[in-house]
Amino acid sequence: MQARGQVRANALTVDVEDYFQVLAMAPYVRRDQWDRWPCRVEASMDRLLQLCADHRVYGTFFTLGWVAERYPHIVRRIVAAGHELASHGHGHERVWEIGPRAFREDLLRARQLLEDIGGVAVTGYRAPAFSIGPRTPWAREILLETGHTYSSSVYPIRHDHYGEPDAPRQAHWPDGPGGLMEIPPATLRVFGRHLPAGGGGYFRLLPYRASRGALRWISQVEGQPAVFYIHPWELDAEQPRIPGIDLRTRFRHYLNLGRTEERLRCLFKDLPWDRIDRVFAAELAGARDWPAGQEVAAQAV
Numbered sequence: 394m395q396a397r398g399q400v401r402a403n404a405l406t407v408d409v410e411d412y413f414q415v416l417a418m419a420p421y422v423r424r425d426q427w428d429r430w431p432c433r434v435e436a437s438m439d440r441l442l443q444l445c446a447d448h449r450v451y452g453t454f455f456t457l458g459w460v461a462e463r464y465p466h467i468v469r470r471i472v473a474a475g476h477e478l479a480s481h482g483h484g485h486e487r488v489w490e491i492g493p494r495a496f497r498e499d500l501l502r503a504r505q506l507l508e509d510i511g512g513v514a515v516t517g518y519r520a521p522a523f524s525i526g527p528r529t530p531w532a533r534e535i536l537l538e539t540g541h542t543y544s545s546s547v548y549p550i551r552h553d554h555y556g557e558p559d560a561p562r563q564a565h566w567p568d569g570p571g572g573l574m575e576i577p578p579a580t581l582r583v584f585g586r587h588l589p590a591g592g593g594g595y596f597r598l599l600p601y602r603a604s605r606g607a608l609r610w611i612s613q614v615e616g617q618p619a620v621f622y623i624h625p626w627e628l629d630a631e632q633p634r635i636p637g638i639d640l641r642t643r644f645r646h647y648l649n650l651g652r653t654e655e656r657l658r659c660l661f662k663d664l665p666w667d668r669i670d671r672v673f674a675a676e677l678a679g680a681r682d683w684p685a686g687q688e689v690a691a692q693a694v
């Protein structure tokens with residue numbers, strides 16, 4: 394899978410959405426009023442894409458259909474810069490809340506839009522708020538039917554909004570060969586528990602060295618690529634404040650926004666990064682070769 398002495402890249406992933414679409418904000422921002430909030434995703438994506446270009450880093454951009462429809466140039470820039478274009482669905486609703494029928498429609502709508510605008514095949518998907526798990530036993534089959542080959546939608550941690558703490562920590566095929574591949578965000582296993590190490594709010598909360606140490610441990614000691622995720626709004630300290638939100642949401646969303654860009658710069662310098670479809674190329678090909686698939690699934694503890 395990897396030449397001796399060669400360091401395998403980690404996977405950089407970006408959920409392309411605007412600050413008012415975050416699901417923790419849903420009780421305070423009406424979906425039918427999204428168009429009334431000032432758009433910040435264009436400027437934040439400019440910064441993020443420039444940061445990637447400065448460091449020659451490539452990643453996978455799980456892009457919301459809603460964003461692609463209104464700002465198609467963002468999609469074209471992602472593709473032109475050499476990144477992998479993937480789907481974050483269309484309307485940014487939790488999969489277990491909308492049910493199988495609406496999920497299917499949401500997937501098809503987003504994939505069609507992204508492929509038409511981007512001019513490339515879209516085969517990867519990340520569920521809004523990691524909302525695929527025991528409550529959505531139908532989700533993987535629908536993802537396969539609608540042309541997806543992998544998902545990065547199950548976060549194997551305990552969290553009040555999402556997470557499936559007993560799910561495997563590493564890339565695996567939940568339904569066996571030929572099924573959908575699940576590529577979870579990075580976690581550390583400490584005293585039998587899985588701790589989040591894959592980005593998001595934790596990247597802003599913890600000191601940079603702690604994040605880097607965890608990611609290095611996964612890639613260098615465990616020998617597995619770490620999957621890291623970030624949102625464009627996490628680089629935007631000047632984003633409009635949403636009024637009336639509860640203390641916990643306010644803390645999680647606005648904490649250390651001003652430090653994200655510098656931390657990302659360090660992360661891009663300190664560790665190797667690439668797109669999911671290249672980092673996991675062997676495993677994705679292994680879906681057609683069950684012995685290789687078994688080996689990876691057996692490591693997934």
Ligand SMILES: [Zn+2]
Binds near residue numbers: 485521
């Ligand atoms: Zn999202």
